[in-house]
Amino acid sequence: xxxxxxxxxxxxxxxxxxxxxxxxxxxxxxxxxxxxxxxxxxxxxxxxxxxxxxxxxxxxxxxxxxxxxxxxxxxxxxxxxxxxxxxxxxxxxxxxxxxxxxxxxxxxxxxxxxxxxxxxxxxxxxxxxxxxxxxxxxxxxxxxxxxxxxxxxxxxxxxxxxxxxxxxxxxxxxxxxxxxxxxxxxxxxxxxxxxxxxxxxxxxxxxxxxxxxxxxxxxxxxxxxxxxxxxxxxxxxxxxxxxxxxxxxxxxxxxxxxxxxxxxxxxxxxxxxxxxxxxxxxxxxxx
Amino acid sequence: xxxxxxxxxxxxxxxxxxxxxxxxxxxxxxxxxxxxxxxxxxxxxxxxxxxxxxxxxxxxxxxxxxxxxxxxxxxxxxxxxxxxxxxxxxxxxxxxxxxxxxxxxxxxxxxxxxxxxxxxxxxxxxxxxxxxxxxxxxxxxxxxxxxxxxxxxxxxxxxxxxxxxxxxxxxxxxxxxxxxxxxxxxxxxxxxxxxxxxxxxxxxxxxxxxxxxxxxxxxxxxxxxxxxxxxxxxxxxxxxxxxxxxxxxxxxxxxxxxxxxxxxxxxxxxxxxxxxxxxxxxxxxxxxxxxxxxxxxxxxxxxxxxxxxxxxxxxxxxxxxxxxxxxxxxxxxxxxxxxxxxxxxxxxxxxxxxxxxxxxxxxxxxxxxxxxxxxxxxxxxxxxxxxxxxxxxxxxxxxxxxxxxxxxxxxxxxxxxxxxxxxxxxxxxxxxxxxxxxxx
Numbered sequence: 254x255x256x257x258x259x260x261x262x263x264x265x266x267x268x269x270x271x272x273x274x275x276x277x278x279x280x281x282x283x284x285x286x287x288x289x290x291x292x293x294x295x296x297x298x299x300x301x302x303x304x305x306x307x308x309x310x311x312x313x314x315x316x317x318x319x320x321x322x323x324x325x326x327x328x329x330x331x332x333x334x335x336x337x338x339x340x341x342x343x344x345x346x347x348x349x350x351x352x353x354x355x356x357x358x359x360x361x362x363x364x365x366x367x368x369x370x371x372x373x374x375x376x377x378x379x380x381x382x383x384x385x386x387x388x389x390x391x392x393x394x395x396x397x398x399x400x401x402x403x404x405x406x407x408x409x410x411x412x413x414x415x416x417x418x419x420x421x422x423x424x425x426x427x428x429x430x431x432x433x434x435x436x437x438x439x440x441x442x443x444x445x446x447x448x449x450x451x452x453x454x455x456x457x458x459x460x461x462x463x464x465x466x467x468x469x470x471x472x473x474x475x476x477x478x479x480x481x482x483x484x485x486x487x488x489x490x491x492x493x494x495x496x497x498x499x500x501x502x503x504x505x506x507x508x509x510x511x512x513x514x515x516x517x518x519x520x521x522x523x524x525x526x527x528x529x530x531x532x533x534x535x536x537x538x539x540x
Numbered sequence: 541x542x543x544x545x546x547x548x549x550x551x552x553x554x555x556x557x558x559x560x561x562x563x564x565x566x567x568x569x570x571x572x573x574x575x576x577x578x579x580x581x582x583x584x585x586x587x588x589x590x591x592x593x594x595x596x597x598x599x600x601x602x603x604x605x606x607x608x609x610x611x612x613x614x615x616x617x618x619x620x621x622x623x624x625x626x627x628x629x630x631x632x633x634x635x636x637x638x639x640x641x642x643x644x645x646x647x648x649x650x651x652x653x654x655x656x657x658x659x660x661x662x663x664x665x666x667x668x669x670x671x672x673x674x675x676x677x678x679x680x681x682x683x684x685x686x687x688x689x690x691x692x693x694x695x696x697x698x699x700x701x702x703x704x705x706x707x708x709x710x711x712x713x714x715x716x717x718x719x720x721x722x723x724x725x726x727x728x729x730x731x732x733x734x735x736x737x738x739x740x741x742x743x744x745x746x747x748x749x750x751x752x753x754x755x756x757x758x759x760x761x762x763x764x765x766x767x768x769x770x771x772x773x774x775x776x777x778x779x780x781x782x783x784x785x786x787x788x789x790x791x792x793x794x795x796x797x798x799x800x801x802x803x804x805x806x807x808x809x810x811x812x813x814x815x816x817x818x819x820x821x822x823x824x825x826x827x828x829x830x831x832x833x834x835x836x837x838x839x840x841x842x843x844x845x846x847x848x849x850x851x852x853x854x855x856x857x858x859x860x861x862x863x864x865x866x867x868x869x870x871x872x873x874x875x876x877x878x879x880x881x882x883x884x885x886x887x888x889x890x891x892x893x894x895x896x897x898x899x900x901x902x903x904x905x906x907x908x909x910x911x912x913x914x915x916x917x918x919x920x921x922x923x924x925x926x927x928x929x930x931x932x933x934x935x936x937x938x939x940x941x942x943x944x945x946x947x948x949x950x951x952x953x954x955x956x957x958x959x960x961x962x963x964x965x966x967x968x969x970x971x972x973x974x975x976x977x978x979x980x
Contacts, residue, residue, distance in 0.1 A: 361894035363887050364901030387584040387594075391639045398638065418569040419576040423638070463635045469544055470636075473551035474597060475587035478796045478811055484590025488583070499585060499641075 258283040261299040264342075266290035268334050269311035271342055275349055276310040277302075284350070288342035322352040325360055329375055335407040338374035345371070382411035388493050389416070389427060392453060393460055398425040401453055401496050409436045409445050417443045464498045471499035541622060547632070549622040553602035553613050554648055556798075557705075557761065558791040562594040562643035562678045564756030565700040575637060575644070575677030577700060577756075582643050595646035595680060596636055600624055600661055604650030608707070608718040610766045612798040613650045623652070626665035630673050637677050644678030644700070645669070655686035659695060666698035678756075683733060685725045692729055693753075696736055701756040701788070704729050706781070709774045713767035716803055727785075733758045734785045761791035764819060765812040766804055772833075772842035775822055779833040782826065792819045818844040825850055828882050829875045852878045852937045855915060862915040863922065866902065867892050878937065879912030899923050910936050 262285045264270035318327040333345050347367045352359040362368045391398040417438050424439040433449040494500035563581030583592040601623035607615040633645045652658045669675045681699040708714045711723045740753035778790045794811035825831040836850050845853050855878050864873050874885040884906040898918045913923045
């Protein structure tokens with residue numbers, strides 16, 4: 254294997270950029286001690302090398318993964334890149350060194366530290382993705398619906414297929430506040446776009462009514478004699494509660510404070526079904 | 541009465557039904573309709589009691605002509621009564637589903653007039669939802685014992701899962717607490733549903749577009765702790781139901797006293813949550829670990845040990861089968877080691893293809909060494925420095941810590957190790973022999 258060099262790679266933070274880091278490493282037969290994305294804090298006193306993103310190089314690396322390792326390895330690398338594990342870039346680089354050396358066998362090397370760490374990161378991402386299949390809460394604004402989420406990992410691509418299939422006749426948006434991106438769907442069209450600072454419009458009367466009904470149901474379904482806060486918090490960690498209507502207040506009445514706070518910033522609710530992305534993005538420019 | 545009031549009454553009346561799973565059915569979305577189903581099921585929220593909320597679980601009506609002693613909706617219980625119209629149910633389901641609050645509908649009902657009439661009402665609601673509102677999500681519906689076969693068959697074509705509650709684990713208990721129901725009246729619809737599902741699966745081979753009958757199968761539930769039946773009886777019945785009626789799930793419901801009745805535990809009785817938990821653990825062993833009920837309990841030891849989980853109990857009583865060598869043992873045997881679950885057993889089988897495994901590796905594969913260490917070797921050797929003294933074994937195998945979430949109050953958690961539990965030890969799970977073995 255190549256020898257470690259006292260180098261840090263800096264790349265633009267994109268998946269293609271990371272693949273170019275792999276390309277660079279193989280070209281110069283060097284292993285960087287750290288990989289940073291652009292703008293990220295760089296702690297070590299290492300010589301930094303800027304890695305330019307080149308579509309062609311990225312494509313060559315990407316193609317070689319299913320060919321020389323396995324298609325499952327490609328999926329693992331993609332998912333690993335979306336996870337929020339610290340130092341994921343170096344982890345992915347190390348995994349690919351191992352993979353190009355051992356071939357498809359690397360997928361079985363679950364006891365190896367690198368493979369284990371990557372599997373764990375991906376498992377965590379998948380788990381969060383699965384939780385969000387249930388925890389996403391849409392608000393209905395006439396013909397369109399929108400939800401806000403704050404996930405730790407970048408899970409929009411993980412939940413995309415599920416929501417676009419289930420609500421294929423609906424126009425909706427799921428806004429990821431952490432990663433400043435949104436999944437946008439209207440019948441026959443879907444995309445994940447960058448979006449920041451979007452604030453949900455105030456709910457109308459019908460929306461309020463169904464939120465109240467749901468919160469009423471939520472409180473009625475629990476069995477008092479079995480009350481168990483600890484079990485609930487372990488199955489539905491508190492960080493998810495913020496955007497769930499039924500958890501947003503006490504005694505079955507949805508909190509109004511949140512909506513009042515946003516009142517000043519309240520944009521016009523989109524009225525037409527037409528260009529959903531545009532109308533929702535427009536609200537962004539208002540704020 | 542407005543919808544909010546109805547919803548609260550009819551939810552409170554339905555909450556003692558355990559099943560809220562939305563699994564077992566895998567159906568893609570369709571143009572022109574709303575919804576899909578996923579095989580693994582999705583939890584949308586968790587109630588304050590820690591139970592998953594997946595479905596809008598309501599009764600159509602909580603007025604009931606029956607008088608089952610344990611039931612909150614019994615005829616003689618003076619509670620407020622309400623009934624939904626099919627339109628109200630369809631609207632709530634659609635609106636909640638669209639907002640991703642729920643995975644679908646769980647519809648049950650008290651017996652209005654008679655079983656046939658009740659079933660007709662359920663059919664009306666589901667037909668409206670499926671055919672007029674084009675709802676394509678998950679539906680779980682209760683089959684009403686005593687309803688006409690033709691009606692039950694129609695109901696099954698509208699639902700993903702059907703269930704008939706067995707209610708109590710024995711005919712005697714049924715006779716005392718649910719005089720309007722009998723074992724036969726409960727098992728008959730269960731048999732009918734099983735036959736329809738079997739017929740339907742051959743129809744689907746023949747005709748691609750044959751309508752699906754309850755594609756997520758059927759389940760049942762029984763109340764634990766309202767009658768004197770033992771864990772052994774309950775587990776045997778469970779196993780029989782899986783075999784004979786090909787059930788997908790059997791649920792257990794720790795009895796929560798709702799009514800004062802001389803035939804029932806008094807109102808201040810706490811629901812037996814730990815017992816319910818042990819039964820679920822054993823149910824898992826039956827369904828995923830290749831165990832049989834007769835291996836876990838018998839006439840001599842008819843109840844589970846509160847301190848040891850069923851798998852540990854079994855392992856401690858079958859020490860002649862251990863230790864197993866991690867690098868060679870067949871998957872089936874790995875599954876029987878305490879501290880190794882389905883996932884970690886699968887990972888072991890996969891990882892040992894790439895190289896020999898040691899104890900460090902097992903940790904990374906998710907094995908709980910604290911429990912597994914007494915039952916395994918790696919490359920022929922036990923864990924270095926392992927002392928199989930009575931004390932370490934006891935402490936490592938007892939599940940007090942993991943049980944904390946199932947203990948409703950802090951105070952109770954402490955009493956877990958009290959004398960009355962310890963007194964139960966020798967009787968349950970051959971504890972004395974185990975201690976002997978450990979000392980040797």
